[in-house]
Amino acid sequence: MDIYVLDSNFQRLSPVVDVYESFIWTERYDKAGEFELVVPAMDVWLNLLKKDRYLEINESDYTMIIETIELDTDIEDGANLTITGRSLESLLDRRIIWGQVDCNGDFQNQVQKLLNLNAISPSDSNRKIPNLTFEASTDPAITSLTIDTQFTGDNLYDTICDLCKKNHIGWYIKKNDTGNMIFKLYSGVRRTHDQTAVPEVIFSPSFSNLINTKYVKSDTKLKNVTLVGGEGEGNERKYVSVGSGSGLSRREVFTDARSVSSKVTDDNGKSKDLTAEEYNAKLTDKGNETLGKNVATTTFDGEVQSQIQWKFRKDYFVGDVVQIENEFGIKGTTRIIECAISDDNQNGYQLVPTFESDEDENKNNEVEES
Numbered sequence: 001m002d003i004y005v006l007d008s009n010f011q012r013l014s015p016v017v018d019v020y021e022s023f024i025w026t027e028r029y030d031k032a033g034e035f036e037l038v039v040p041a042m043d044v045w046l047n048l049l050k051k052d053r054y055l056e057i058n059e060s061d062y063t064m065i066i067e068t069i070e071l072d073t074d075i076e077d078g079a080n081l082t083i084t085g086r087s088l089e090s091l092l093d094r095r096i097i098w099g100q101v102d103c104n105g106d107f108q109n110q111v112q113k114l115l116n117l118n119a120i121s122p123s124d125s126n127r128k129i130p131n132l133t134f135e136a137s138t139d140p141a142i143t144s145l146t147i148d149t150q151f152t153g154d155n156l157y158d159t160i161c162d163l164c165k166k167n168h169i170g171w172y173i174k175k176n177d178t179g180n181m182i183f184k185l186y187s188g189v190r191r192t193h194d195q196t197a198v199p200e201v202i203f204s205p206s207f208s209n210l211i212n213t214k215y216v217k218s219d220t221k222l223k224n225v226t227l228v229g230g231e232g233e234g235n236e237r238k239y240v241s242v243g244s245g246s247g248l249s250r251r252e253v254f255t256d257a258r259s260v261s262s263k264v265t266d267d268n269g270k271s272k273d274l275t276a277e278e279y280n281a282k283l284t285d286k287g288n289e290t291l292g293k294n295v296a297t298t299t300f301d302g303e304v305q306s307q308i309q310w311k312f313r314k315d316y317f318v319g320d321v322v323q324i325e326n327e328f329g330i331k332g333t334t335r336i337i338e339c340a341i342s343d344d345n346q347n348g349y350q351l352v353p354t355f356e357s358d359e360d361e362n363k364n365n366e367v368e369e370s
Contacts, residue, residue, distance in 0.1 A: 041079035107145035188319025242287030
């Protein structure tokens with residue numbers, strides 16, 4: 001693969017990086033992707049591969065940011081540069097939700113509100129992320145969602161990741177031809193047996209397109225009941241319980257939601273007191289956020305033979321729901337949450353998607369054992 005280095009204006013620099021020890025490029029559905037590039041420590045690469053420059057490849061429409069440069073020297077093997085970083089989505093990690101923001105109503109509109117207030121058009125121009133814009137989705141899977149919560153001082157990137165993961169939708173920031181960076185929510189395409197809108201995609205040893213697999217099912221992080229503590233002190237503190245479970249199946253966790261206030265300011269700048277019901281609804285949403293981060297997980301990944309039948313970025317993409325089966329009869333429909341492309345001198349080109357199904361996701365998306 002040819003790797004292009006871009007300056008701060010997204011203009012390609014010379015030379016092209018086409019000789020390297022190893023290269024890994026990972027794209028993700030509901031959080032930032034990442035890369036790792038290892039090249040010989042030569043002046044040409046030391047001068048070209050600098051922090052805060054960008055990388056892109058022809059095979060992808062994502063853009064990565066160079067964040068870390070590591071120089072290793074060895075008397076026998078020589079010196080190597082290891083360059084790592086994340087995709088443009090990580091820019092939101094540089095902002096917090098400044099002050100208190102009440103989010104109630106259409107999900108997409110509230111995500112746009114968080115971005116406008118803290119990155120796109122904040123009142124303090126120093127907080128603006130240049131050239132970042134929002135593009136609305138018309139997908140019913142997104143436009144049908146609602147939200148009722150409150151944020152104070154939370155990291156903007158973490159908040160967007162958590163909201164999207166909870167609702168099983170993805171998001172990206174991609175640059176366009178004019179140099180703008182476009183934020184957009186999206187939902188992957190369903191490419192399974194139970195639909196006819198698009199051709200189905202099946203990964204299975206019987207189709208000779210799944211070389212090896214790794215299946216992991218874990219309850220380690222699972223929590224199904226949370227006590228949410230809101231504002232107030234001592235006996236005056238407000239609490240709600242979210243979730244259910246009993247006996248050994250009950251797994252509890254505490255959610256500190258002290259930052260959620262019963263006094264809010266609406267979009268018109270008017271202050272009001274929430275009713276007890278409205279305030280409890282916001283605490284409940286915080287509890288659901290906590291439970292959404294602590295679910296039983298099923299992951300299923302494997303190396304794909306990319307030249308057989310279905311090709312990545314042509315027949316399927318990160319975020320799509322596909323059919324999958326291994327030789328032990330573990331099968332079902334599952335979402336591609338990330339895809340890693342690697343290229344090195346020992347193993348050559350490899351494509352490894354990761355499939356994930358959460359226990360609380362739609363039953364049609366679960367990996368099943370048969």
